[in-house]
Amino acid sequence: MKVAIVGLGAAGLRAAMLLERQGVDITLFDARSRGGGRLCTTDQGDEGGAEWIDGDHVRCLSLLEGLGLSPIPDANEPYLVAYKGERLLSAELWPEALEDAGRVHEEAAALCYDPPPAADATLSSFLDRHCRSERGRWWNEAQWRSDEGEDTNRIGLNGWLAGYRHYLGRPEGTMSAYRFPGANAVTDAMLARLNAKPNLSHSLARVASESGSTLEFASGETSGPYDALVLAIPPPCLGQIAFEPELPPETAAAIRRCPMGRTIKVSFEFAEPFWEDEGWHGHMFTDGPLQQTWNSSIGRRHLLSAYICGNDAESVVRSPDPIAIVRGELLRISARARPVRAVLHDWISDPWSRGAFSYTPVNPVDRSVLAAREGSIHFAGEHTASWMGFVEGALESAERVAAEITRTGPAL
Ligand SMILES: Cc1cc2nc3c(=O)[nH]c(=O)nc-3n(C[C@H](O)[C@H](O)[C@H](O)COP(=O)(O)OP(=O)(O)OC[C@H]3O[C@@H](n4cnc5c(N)ncnc54)[C@H](O)[C@@H]3O)c2cc1C
Structure with missing residues (x-):
């Protein structure tokens, strides 16, 4: 079976590893002049994109182990808070802010498995309702804006609660417990495991799927047909690609309606x-x-x-x-x-991500539509996963598409 994988971030590279291991003949493409996507270490050694791994991001941790790399244990405390001219360390954080954070957690935990709230409810209105102090409201905004990569008045409460389920019952200190040992080290190790060599600077412009998928790149070059195609591309970039025949209207609408955080x-x-x-x-x-x-x-x-x-x-x-x-x-x-x-x-102006990572807006898109295969086209990427927004989600999506293609279970 011949499979093309377009988009060589964590999702595309992991899918490539899993498929090659199953004997699938893969061909790799990415628009950038490097692999890794939003995993990127600059020439000066700065981490420009993903850096932290939560303690329960088991796919990230086991991937590193399999690649012979070690995550770097990290500690984020004591942290500094600078608010309205006041400076305090974590141990001195205002009790009312901690109480508000505790109340937000309890209310979110209680709502997680309830019938969903109104589709147009925002995380911001939820925080307004459950924070009783001004400082607590600011503190909660700062925490959740950081987690979502966007202001909370743009975050739909429904989608946020779906993601919040991951945080229930988490031991203290799980959040950002480790750092990647250099994003490029991870990308290079994944690429080194592959027999297929990446075709870089190949920006996909058109997919024709009559008998198999034929790819046309912005340069005019074509490739294919392939028996299956994995598109591991962020939604705003996916929305720029022409499909023949067109994608079903609900898929096209879900892609259009899946925003990336600024x-x-x-x-x-x-x-x-x-x-x-x-x-x-x-x-x-x-x-x-x-x-x-x-x-x-x-x-x-x-x-x-x-x-x-x-x-x-x-x-x-x-x-x-x-x-x-x-x-x-x-x-x-x-x-x-x-x-x-x-x-x-x-990342806001980055042409190959058009934002940092996906979030769920008000009147949310149905993520299962974003993840659903369309004939021989399979969609991967953090935006299609339950761990949306994280490298963990990108890896989760890779397991799903590899299983879809090889029809084996997810434990490849
Ligand atoms: C600033 C920042 C900080 C972050 N911090 C963390 C963190 O600490 N921990 C964490 O877990 N996650 C973090 N993330 C999120 C994490 O980086 C992503 O969730 C993950 O890397 C996404 O992987 P992906 O494979 O889904 O997408 P990507 O890595 O974006 O890969 C998609 C690939 O598709 C390519 N592409 C796009 N359009 C085309 C086209 N038309 N033709 C061909 N190729 C195309 C792109 O070049 C790219 O290489 C952060 C992200 C950012 C931006």
Whole structure:
């Protein structure tokens, strides 16, 4: 059987590994000049995309083990909170914010398996209802905006509750318990396991599926026909591809209605880890447009990543000098926060993802439609998975499409 896989992020590469292991003849394509998609380490050694692994992301952890790589255990505390001129460490966090977070958790847990709330309810209105203090409301916004990669007034409550099920009964410290040992190290190790070599800089423009799928790329080059096609491409990019015959209207509508969060990252390198002298670990939340930082240090390189979502991200990237804004914001946090280097990773304008990761909007799209095969075309990618938005979801989707194609069970 001949299978083409288009999109060589975590989903496409993992599907390739699983299919090749089953003796399937695979051909690989990606529009970028590199593999890995949203797993990417820059030439300067910064992690521009995915970096953290939750402790229960079992597919990520077992993939690393199989590749002979070790996840890096991480600690995010003590973190710093800078709000309205106040500075406090995690142990000093306002009790009312913790109470509000506890109430939000209890209410979400209670609703998770109930009949779904109104389709147009937002996460923001849910937080408004269950937070009783201003500081608690801000704290909850900061937490969930970070998790979803978007402002909570754009997040549909229905979809958020579906994802929240993953968080029930989680032991403390599961969130961001590990870091990938370098995104490119993971991509390179996956590529090294494959006999098929990737065809890079191949942007898929058209799929004709009469007898098998024939691919036409933006360059005019064609390839195929293939017995099966795996499209592991983010929804906004999928929406740009012409299909003959056209996809069913509900599939096309679901692709159109699956948004990507507006998230950017800024990598900062410092001569010294000034945060250690100040008693915090590098993880910080602020009410300014910097929003939050995470500690991305590697060995003796002292790195912080700012992770900015929603309207703030959009206004930073649209400003004439985004780096000046984030540098200024850092100085508001600490007079010692003077990076020797700062690099912006703008996922909002990235042509091959058109956003950072998918989220469920109000009046949500049906994710099972996004994941449903259409004849010999199989759809993969984090947006088709229950662990939507995460590398774990990309790997989950790879298991599903490999099983669809080889008709074996998911434990390949
Ligand atoms: C800033 C940021 C931080 C993140 N942090 C984390 C984190 O800490 N932990 C975590 O688990 N996840 C994180 N994520 C999410 C994670 O990166 C993604 O969920 C995951 O990598 C998606 O994998 P994928 O294979 O579904 O898609 P992608 O990695 O996007 O792969 C899709 C591929 O399709 C290609 N493509 C697109 N259009 C075409 C076309 N027309 N023709 C050919 N190829 C095409 C693209 O070039 C790309 O390589 C983060 C993402 C971002 C952006």
